[in-house]
Amino acid sequence: MNLSPFTIALIGVVGLLGVGFYGLLVSRNLIKVVVCLQILAKAALLALVAAGQAAGQIDLGQSLALTVIVADTIVAVMGIALGVQIRRRTGTLDVRKLSSLKG
Amino acid sequence: MLSLLLIVVAVVFAFQAIRARGLIASALWLAGVSALTALVLYLYGAHQVAVIELSVGTGLVTVLFVLAINIAGDNPMAAGWVVSRPLAIGVSLLFVLVLGWFVLSALPAPAAASPAATVFDEVFWQERGLDVLVQVVLIFSGVLGFLGLLAEAKAPLGGSLAESVTSGRDLELKALEEQLLEGQEPQEPQESQE
Numbered sequence: 001m002n003l004s005p006f007t008i009a010l011i012g013v014v015g016l017l018g019v020g021f022y023g024l025l026v027s028r029n030l031i032k033v034v035v036c037l038q039i040l041a042k043a044a045l046l047a048l049v050a051a052g053q054a055a056g057q058i059d060l061g062q063s064l065a066l067t068v069i070v071a072d073t074i075v076a077v078m079g080i081a082l083g084v085q086i087r088r089r090t091g092t093l094d095v096r097k098l099s100s101l102k103g
Numbered sequence: 104m105l106s107l108l109l110i111v112v113a114v115v116f117a118f119q120a121i122r123a124r125g126l127i128a129s130a131l132w133l134a135g136v137s138a139l140t141a142l143v144l145y146l147y148g149a150h151q152v153a154v155i156e157l158s159v160g161t162g163l164v165t166v167l168f169v170l171a172i173n174i175a176g177d178n179p180m181a182a183g184w185v186v187s188r189p190l191a192i193g194v195s196l197l198f199v200l201v202l203g204w205f206v207l208s209a210l211p212a213p214a215a216a217s218p219a220a221t222v223f224d225e226v227f228w229q230e231r232g233l234d235v236l237v238q239v240v241l242i243f244s245g246v247l248g249f250l251g252l253l254a255e256a257k258a259p260l261g262g263s264l265a266e267s268v269t270s271g272r273d274l275e276l277k278a279l280e281e282q283l284l285e286g287q288e289p290q291e292p293q294e295s296q297e
Contacts (some may be wrong), residue, residue, distance in 0.1 A: 004210075011203075012111075014207075015114035015117075016117055017202060021198055023120075026186060026191045035130065042136055042160075045144070046143065058149060059225075063226045065149065074244060087174075096185065
C-alpha cells in the first residue's frame with residue numbers, strides 16, 4: 001500500500017480532529033477544554049500545509065498556517081486567562097458546576 | 104513513511120493529553136503534539152511555519168499553560184463525564200468515519216511538480232497583507248488578555264476586600280458621630296468575629 005504524502009497528512013488530520021472532538025465531549029476541566037481546542041487547531045494547521053503542498057502552493061499554505069498559529073495562540077491565552085479568573089471567582093474549573101443556565 | 108510514523112505518534116500523544124489526570128501532564132503531552140506537528144510540517148516543506156510552530160506552539164503556549172496551572176492549581180476532579188463515555192466514543196468514531204470517508208474518497212490527483220513561483224515573504228507580506236493586519240489585532244488583544252490574567256495575580260481580590268473594609272469603617276464612624284451629636288456616651292464598637 002503506497003500512500004501519498006497528502007493522504008498521510010489527511011489521515012493525521014482526521015485522527016487529530018477525532019481525538020480533539022472526543023476530548024471536547026468528555027473533558028470537564030476548563031483548562032483541558034483549551035488543550036482540546038489546541039489539538040483541533042493542530043489538525044487545521046496540518047491540513048492547510050498539506051493542501052498547500054499538494055496544490056503546489058506551499059507558500060500560500062504557510063501564510064495561512066501562520067495566521068492559524070497566531071489565532072490559535074490567542075485563543076489559548078484568552079482561554080487560560082478566563083479559566084484562571086473563573087477559578088478565582090468560583091473556586092472550581094468543573095464545567096458541570098459552572099453551568100448556571102439550567103432550565 | 105517517517106511522516107506517517109510521526110503523525111501516528113502525534114495522534115497517540117493527543118489522546119494521552121486528554122487521558123492524563125493531571126493538568127501539567129496534559130500540557131506536556133500537548134507540547135509533544137506540537138513538536139511532532141512541527142516536525143511533520145518541516146518534512147512537508149513548510150520550514151518557516153515549522154520553526155514558528157516549534158517556538159510558539161511548543162514553547163510559549165506550554166509556558167502559559169504551566170503558569171496558569173500554577174495559579175489555578177492542579178486539583179484532580181472526581182470521576183464523571185460531561186457526556187456519557189460510550190456516547191462520546193460512538194459520536195467521535197462516527198465523526199471520524201464520516202469525515203475520513205468524505206476526505207479520503209475525494210482525494211485530488213497529485214499536483215504536477217510545479218516550481219515554486221513565489222517566495223514566502225512575497226505571499227505573506229503582499230498578497231496576504233490583510234491577514235497580517237488581523238494578526239496584529241489578535242496579538243494586541245492577546246496581550247491585553249494576558250495582562251488581565253496577571254493583574255489579579257499580583258493582588259488577588261485586593262480591591263474588593265479594601266472596599267469592604269473601608270465601607271465598614273465608614274459606617275462605624277457615622278454611627279459614632281450620630282451618637283456624639285445626640286449627646287450619648289459612645290459605645291465600644293463590637294469586633295466582628297470574622
